[in-house]
Amino acid sequence: MEIIVLRLGHRLPRDERISTHVALVARAFGANSIIYSGQHDSGLEASVKKICENWGGLFHISYERNPLTFIKKMKDTGFTVLHLTMYGISLSDKLNALKLHKKLLIIVGSEQVPRDIYEFADFNISITNQPHSEVAALAITLDRLNKGKKIDFRGKLSIKPSARGKVLEKK
């Protein structure tokens, strides 16, 4: 499954860290790339690239000025659009249907998501109908979609899981 994450409405300095967490979650849980819209942020891009350089994987980040045009283009090239929103249908009700799709564009919003996004989305999906976090919603969605898939990042840095300490391995 090819998965692209679209982070809408990035604002500086407010979203600096949340958008970084969104990007790192996208990478760690097996998405192929993250696209962000809103304010351009070379600092965000640099931190994500640094992580990829050290920890491996083929993940990449890029910027789109016009997210609606981008979403239409993705739909035209065969992507199914999944918008994560607390107003949507529960993920568990749609998980099996979603797994049948080969190319998924997962949209996560910031403060106010334009009405159009709800219309363009093939699926408006919620992870609980309570206010919480786009970071959490994305992580749970990717975790359930990729269930059991072991990702081999082959980075310069890697961790040997440990019951009590920190074991960092360097190549």
Added chain:
Amino acid sequence: MEIIVLRLGHRLPRDERISTHVALVARAFGANSIIYSGQHDSGLEASVKKICENWGGLFHISYERNPLTFIKKMKDTGFTVLHLTMYGISLSDKLNALKLHKKLLIIVGSEQVPRDIYEFADFNISITNQPHSEVAALAITLDRLNKGKKIDFRGKLSIKPSARGKVLEKK
């Protein structure tokens, strides 16, 4: 299962939004309360209380100046301590063991977690061994621990899940 989340080392203004997301995830995914250490932040407490007031539930937030003393006290009153860290053992290897415990203190760190925490923890648990987000790690841990448990928040506000729009219900 009684679950308390401990958020370590809150820093202002850097962690304002991440700690809020940690707290809202704790609430939405069924923890009983969040305790935070680091800098005291009445803004963080106010936002969490506001959410609880509007969206319901018995969740609460409070501050602890000395997290190590607090952890020891919790252990003495029968809590099992689970520390979420990218260096730990995979959650899936320990999930069944964790589910047997009735009282769980889940610790999520900020930048640098003191060595002692790794020692005090009964379990050092990772959600992937890649860098990502304490918000995501907490959400996935609570989601898997509480699997299938439907939480009824009975708030003034609630959402009727919808395939395409926003349906907010007010009591």
